[in-house]
Amino acid sequence: MTGAPSPQLPTFLRLIESDMAEVERRLRTIGEDDFPWLDELLRYILATPGKRARPAVTLLTGHLFSFNTDVHIPMAIAVELLHTASLVHDDSVDRAPLRRGTATIHSRYGDAVALLLGDYLFASSAEMVCATNNVRVISLFARTLRLLADGELREIQHAFDWTGGEEEYWARVERKTASLFTTAAVSGAVLGGASEAEIDAVTQYSMSLGTAFQVIDDILDLQGDAAEVGKPIGSDLRGGILTLPALLYLRQRPELRARGPFARLRDERAAMPDAEKEQCIEEALTLIRDSDAVESSYAVANTLAERAREALRSIKRPGNSALQSLTGIIDFVVERRA
Amino acid sequence: MTGAPSPQLPTFLRLIESDMAEVERRLRTIGEDDFPWLDELLRYILATPGKRARPAVTLLTGHLFSFNTDVHIPMAIAVELLHTASLVHDDSVDRAPLRRGTATIHSRYGDAVALLLGDYLFASSAEMVCATNNVRVISLFARTLRLLADGELREIQHAFDWTGGEEEYWARVERKTASLFTTAAVSGAVLGGASEAEIDAVTQYSMSLGTAFQVIDDILDLQGDAAEVGKPIGSDLRGGILTLPALLYLRQRPELRARGPFARLRDERAAMPDAEKEQCIEEALTLIRDSDAVESSYAVANTLAERAREALRSIKRPGNSALQSLTGIIDFVVERRA
Numbered sequence: 001m002t003g004a005p006s007p008q009l010p011t012f013l014r015l016i017e018s019d020m021a022e023v024e025r026r027l028r029t030i031g032e033d034d035f036p037w038l039d040e041l042l043r044y045i046l047a048t049p050g051k052r053a054r055p056a057v058t059l060l061t062g063h064l065f066s067f068n069t070d071v072h073i074p075m076a077i078a079v080e081l082l083h084t085a086s087l088v089h090d091d092s093v094d095r096a097p098l099r100r101g102t103a104t105i106h107s108r109y110g111d112a113v114a115l116l117l118g119d120y121l122f123a124s125s126a127e128m129v130c131a132t133n134n135v136r137v138i139s140l141f142a143r144t145l146r147l148l149a150d151g152e153l154r155e156i157q158h159a160f161d162w163t164g165g166e167e168e169y170w171a172r173v174e175r176k177t178a179s180l181f182t183t184a185a186v187s188g189a190v191l192g193g194a195s196e197a198e199i200d201a202v203t204q205y206s207m208s209l210g211t212a213f214q215v216i217d218d219i220l221d222l223q224g225d226a227a228e229v230g231k232p233i234g235s236d237l238r239g240g241i242l243t244l245p246a247l248l249y250l251r252q253r254p255e256l257r258a259r260g261p262f263a264r265l266r267d268e269r270a271a272m273p274d275a276e277k278e279q280c281i282e283e284a285l286t287l288i289r290d291s292d293a294v295e296s297s298y299a300v301a302n303t304l305a306e307r308a309r310e311a312l313r314s315i316k317r318p319g320n321s322a323l324q325s326l327t328g329i330i331d332f333v334v335e336r337r338a
Numbered sequence: 339m340t341g342a343p344s345p346q347l348p349t350f351l352r353l354i355e356s357d358m359a360e361v362e363r364r365l366r367t368i369g370e371d372d373f374p375w376l377d378e379l380l381r382y383i384l385a386t387p388g389k390r391a392r393p394a395v396t397l398l399t400g401h402l403f404s405f406n407t408d409v410h411i412p413m414a415i416a417v418e419l420l421h422t423a424s425l426v427h428d429d430s431v432d433r434a435p436l437r438r439g440t441a442t443i444h445s446r447y448g449d450a451v452a453l454l455l456g457d458y459l460f461a462s463s464a465e466m467v468c469a470t471n472n473v474r475v476i477s478l479f480a481r482t483l484r485l486l487a488d489g490e491l492r493e494i495q496h497a498f499d500w501t502g503g504e505e506e507y508w509a510r511v512e513r514k515t516a517s518l519f520t521t522a523a524v525s526g527a528v529l530g531g532a533s534e535a536e537i538d539a540v541t542q543y544s545m546s547l548g549t550a551f552q553v554i555d556d557i558l559d560l561q562g563d564a565a566e567v568g569k570p571i572g573s574d575l576r577g578g579i580l581t582l583p584a585l586l587y588l589r590q591r592p593e594l595r596a597r598g599p600f601a602r603l604r605d606e607r608a609a610m611p612d613a614e615k616e617q618c619i620e621e622a623l624t625l626i627r628d629s630d631a632v633e634s635s636y637a638v639a640n641t642l643a644e645r646a647r648e649a650l651r652s653i654k655r656p657g658n659s660a661l662q663s664l665t666g667i668i669d670f671v672v673e674r675r676a
């Protein structure tokens with residue numbers, strides 16, 4: 001796998017092309033010299049090219065202020081490792097068979113390996129963030145680690161318990177998705193010597209961006225192309241999670257909380273044969289797809305994207321090309337199909 | 339569980355009685371204000387009083403040099419949280435039903451909860467260690483997190499594959515047990531302003547202490563009292579792990595690597611009914627117990643203990659009562675029955 005090509009960067013990321021190549025190169029060196037099996041596991045999970053959106057955000061906020069290879073590269077690697085660690089754990093928790101079109105670690109190597117490999121990745125990311133030598137950034141990182149676990153715990157607590165509604169949904173999204181985008185962006189800004197006002201603007205930008213990212217993820221889980229998305233469609237509902245489109249749909253049709261496919265899935269799933277359960281999920285998905293809930297969800301994502309753009313506009317660094325690239329990331333996030 | 343009493347401290351720990359009470363008090367405040375279910379999980383795992391040997395070591399090395407409540411208390415809490423997190427994950431990996439006489443998290447709440455609660459505890463410990471504001475200590479901590487996962491991965495890779503022998507055993511013990519004792523001790527010393535020579539001595543002390551701790555653990559798993567130890571006897575062998583007494587025994591009887599209960603357990607376990615497997619384990623345990631391998635293992639533990647005492651003697655802080663307490667911990671570790 002050592003010869004695997006780096007993922008193709010979109011044109012708006014030209015500015016960080018060589019930085020990203022360095023991140024990819026150093027991601028391939030994570031591991032222990034005397035432990036080839038671990039190496040195999042790490043190459044398996046780190047060589048599957050993802051979108052690398054989070055490290056790109058760190059590098060770009062670095063360039064927006066004052067870029068320093070010695071701290072921004074390790075920080076970008078730490079952010080990607082933390083993201084990968086949480087994917088390995090979450091996929092095991094969610095029993096997801098596929099990720100980016102490839103078998104997940106737990107489905108290929110078992111739950112014990114997924115758990116320990118995730119721990120190893122968390123630890124490697126923590127060591128990487130220590131290389132920044134900046135306690136503010138390290139603390140932010142540790143807090144994010146806690147929020148990610150907190151968000152996932154809330155998700156499994158509320159599986160098939162839909163009383164929390166939209167409030168619980170936003171609390172979860174903030175923790176399990178937006179928090180990592182925020183750390184990615186804010187750490188780049190802090191390490192780049194941004195002012196507190198600029199750090200506030202970057203916080204606004206990344207919270208809105210990360211939240212929009214999750215809303216689009218929800219939409220893709222509902223109506224994406226399974227081959228493009230790289231995992232089965234409808235997995236949120238299958239796992240008992242009501243995402244934004246489902247919540248918006250049920251807001252219009254409150255009676256469906258008591259009867260119909262949603263209610264049956266919640267109340268009778270234990271007694272249902274698998275085929276019947278899948279049919280129930282398909283019915284529920286069709287109801288949402290045929291409503292305007294998807295369109296409304298896109299509208300929410302666009303509002304969030306506009307909020308992110310606004311935050312960037314408040315940063316006065318005229319002629320800075322990183323600012324343009326950070327705007328490009330917003331468009332990329334809301335327009336993506338996978 | 340809020341009224342649960344603090345564990346009784348042995349007399350040689352009088353010096354840190356009030357510090358330990360503060361550690362216990364603050365361990366009970368870990369959690370999220372708006373998430374009662376998480377609170378229940380955290381109280382369940384943090385209120386079961388353990389030996390608290392590791393935070394005691396941190397506090398005592400602090401007192402040996404220059405104790406500072408603001409950094410040594412958070413560090414002691416971080417060390418205990420890290421230890422607890424790794425127990426939650428390891429018990430899930432090892433399918434252990436009991437710990438300290440109480441149902442383990444995964445057996446009571448399921449694997450998904452054990453995974454995420456462990457992550458939450460890792461994160462909380464990382465946040466706590468950031469409160470020391472000392473990057474050297476934070477880096478040491480992150481490295482330990484990596485070594486713990488590395489050690490466990492080596493253990494599951496070598497389960498029922500006993501070709502690595504004693505060399506692989508010591509590599510594993512260094513990572514999965516000694517590393518955390520070392521971090522506990524060295525962080526206390528660094529935060530207490532010890533000299534580099536003193537830090538070296540503390541490193542020697544804690545590596546020997548931690549290694550002795552694991553050797554005694556191995557012996558207790560072989561011949562302890564299940565009720566006192568708080569978990570079933572023979573669980574290492576059941577999980578395919580050869581511990582020091584088993585390795586020393588097989589060194590004397592190399593032919594048993596090819597036939598007899600050890601070889602059958604390794605080669606035929608998949609085909610054996612559970613009762614037959616248990617009988618095989620009992621036979622193997624009896625063989626070890628009836629040999630001098632247990633006595634030889636105690637001798638190894640005592641040699642390690644003497645090495646730890648020697649390291650303490652090299653530290654010239656005459657009249658310092660922490661030095662006496664740290665010696666007391668050595669005796670406690672090698673004489674313990676649970």
